[in-house]
Every structure is written in structure tokens, then in C-alpha cells.
Amino acid sequence: MVDKRSATPQPSAKVRILDKARQLFAEHGFDGTSLQQVADAVGMRKPSLLYHFRSKEALRESVIEELLAHWQETLPRLLAESRYGPDRFANLFDALLSFFEEEPRRARLVTRAALDHPELVRRLLREQLRPWTILLSDTINMGKASGQIREDVDAEAWVMHMISMVIGAVAVGPVSSALLTREDEEAVDWPREELVRIARTSLFAPTPLEADDG
């Protein structure tokens, strides 16, 4: 048995580099992270890192592409699992929210990428994500005919805003929660339910029962 640090087989160098780079870029930004820091985190020398990625820019693009690819892989499954109707909607929105909540760095990474590299993210959104959001907005428009969905919804714009809202809310959640009133300093639990409510009430037609209550 060889005398290396670990007995468990490691993932490939590229994967290990991407893992650490994603993490560091999300927390400190692309410009706020040096190749040296990435190399240290991975446990190799800086020039070795540049053997796997031709430049820092190439590393950035790989990180972003990988993120979108992961999403592109997850989204069809979510859409397949949850179709029409309020219940299914809840599942889908919940899945979107959970996708980012379970790893808030994802949300911060996307937000940073959108600010630092708008053209690249635009291209990836268009190529990889738009087909799915079109499918979703078509489904919403069908829901209008059956009376479940509000007539005044702009389906495409609504989907866009919801994605932006969820990512933004998760990315800066720990900051904006400073606006909530609690005397105890830290970590007020994040008002997830209100976000779900905003999404739901802006999409579904009010029932007569609901209106009578008011």
C-alpha cells in the first residue's frame, strides 16, 4: 500500500480544482480569489493548476458552465415530477428554492457571475435554461384557460422574475434579514414561507371563497 495521505481514491484533479474554485469564487468573487489560493485549497502548486486550466479566465468559465450544466440536469427532473395545479406548483417552486437553499453558495456564485460576466451568463441562460422556462410558461398559459391561473399573469416574465427572486433572496438572505425585527443578534430564520406565498398569490386566480373572506 502506498504511503499517501488517504486510502480512498480521489476524484480527478480537474474535479477537485473545480470544487475548490467554485467554493472560493462564490465566497470571495473571481477577482477576490487568486490562483494561489485555489492551488493551496486543492493542495497543488499554482503552475500545476495552470496545466489543467489554460488560464484563470478558463477556470472561471468552466466553473460557470459546470453550474449551469448541473442545473440543466436537475431542472428536467423537477419539471417531470411536478406538473399542473397548485400542489404540483408548490413542489416545483419548493424544489427550485431548495436547490439553492441547500447550497447558498450556488446562488451567490450565479449572482456574482451575472454581475461580473453578464454576456457569458446571458449566453448560457439562453442556450441551456431557456428551453425549460419556455416549457414552464407554456404550462402556465394553459392554466389560464382552465381558470387556475390569473388572467393578468405574464407567464414568461413571471418565470423570469421568480428565478431571479429566488436566487437573489438566497444569495443575500443573511444580509437582508437585518431588516427584520428581532432583538437577538444572529440568524433570524429566513422568511421562506413569505417568499412562497408571494409566488403563489401572484400566480393563482383567487377563489370565490378566498374573496368572500376578505
Added chain:
Amino acid sequence: MVDKRSATPQPSAKVRILDKARQLFAEHGFDGTSLQQVADAVGMRKPSLLYHFRSKEALRESVIEELLAHWQETLPRLLAESRYGPDRFANLFDALLSFFEEEPRRARLVTRAALDHPELVRRLLREQLRPWTILLSDTINMGKASGQIREDVDAEAWVMHMISMVIGAVAVGPVSSALLTREDEEAVDWPREELVRIARTSLFAPTPLEADDG
């Protein structure tokens, strides 16, 4: 008459530095902007810049504080101008949206600051903005009693999410609009109205008339 570039009296050096720094930080981020670039933009040497601000970090903090101060100055006026009811609400939300739309860099700067310096922004939000958002959510809660506001609204969380949503939407608007279907490449007009609709329908109680239509 002296032989300088301009006859119009210039604002103080500090103001000119803050102007350019705000602009550059918003577009390229704090770590993506060098003191040299700021100095060039202002038209002075780098050490002169450091005479006015003790360090790059001090410059960053001044930029952020100035932004919040500007907001703190604007917000009371907005609140005074627009009180209760759907009309007044429209004014207020519109004013918030316009505040960032007229200068999208403001939105990008806040977003970047929240990502790069969460503790600082949290502190400033709490100290400078929270009193006003409390006032606003109290007003919303009063609207519940009169039946104008939905019973299920979590006023504080709603206000927080709306602020976060508006800033996020403006900051990354040019990117997320890539999800909209238009074949022509550039600048699909940003779906502002749908954002307003999301805000309104998630806040106001549905009228019986509205429900009958569905």
C-alpha cells in the same frame, strides 16, 4: 481667468473620488477595481487619492455609507408622499423601483456590497433603513384591519422580500432577460409591469369582483 480644463467650479476632491469609485466598484466590483484606476478616472495620482482616503478599505466603506445615506434621505420623502391605499402603494413601489432603475449601478453596487461585505451592509441596513421598513410594515398591518391587505401577508417579511426583489431584478435585469423569447438579440424591454403586478397581487386582498371574473 486661470488656464485649467474647465471654467465651472469643481466639487471637492472627496466627492469626485467617491463618484468615480462608486461607478467603478459597481461595474467591476471592489476587488476588480484598482486604486490606480480610480485615480486615473478622477485625474490625480494614486498617492493623492490615499491622502483623502486612508486606505482602499476606507474608500469602500465610504462608498457604501454614502449610498445608504442617499437612500435614507430619499426614503422618508417617498413615505411621506405616499400613504395608505392601492394608489399610494403604487406610488411608493414605483418610486422604489425608479430609484434603482434610473441608476442601475446603485442596484449592482448594493448587491456586490452585500456579497463582499455582508456584516457591514447588515449593520447599515439595521441602523439606517430598518426604522423606515418597520414604519412601512406597521402601515401594512393596519391595512389588514380595513380589509385592503391580505390577511396572510407577513408584513415585515414582505417588505424585505420586495426590497431584495427590486434590487436584484434591476441589478441582474439585463442578464435574466435572456430567458425571455425574442429573436432579436439585444435589449428586450425589461418586464417592469410584471414585477409591479407580483408585488400588488401578493399584498392586496382580492376584491369579490376580481374573484367572480376567475
Added chain:
DNA sequence: CCTACCGATCGGTAGG
């Protein structure tokens, strides 16, 4: 994947 090394630029200081 490493050692050795590059020019350029970084934030910041000394001294006037």
C-alpha cells in the same frame, strides 16, 4: 505535476 522564474501591477509609504 514540479521547481524556478518572469514582468506587471497591487496597495501603501516617505518626504516634500
Added chain:
DNA sequence: CCTACCGATCGGTAGG
């Protein structure tokens, strides 16, 4: 507000 200059670090290359 300037000139002159600092050590540290940046992304990246040569060569193995």
C-alpha cells in the same frame, strides 16, 4: 496634491 519608491503578490511561462 506630487515624485519616487517599497515589498508583496498577481497571472502566467520555461523546462523538465
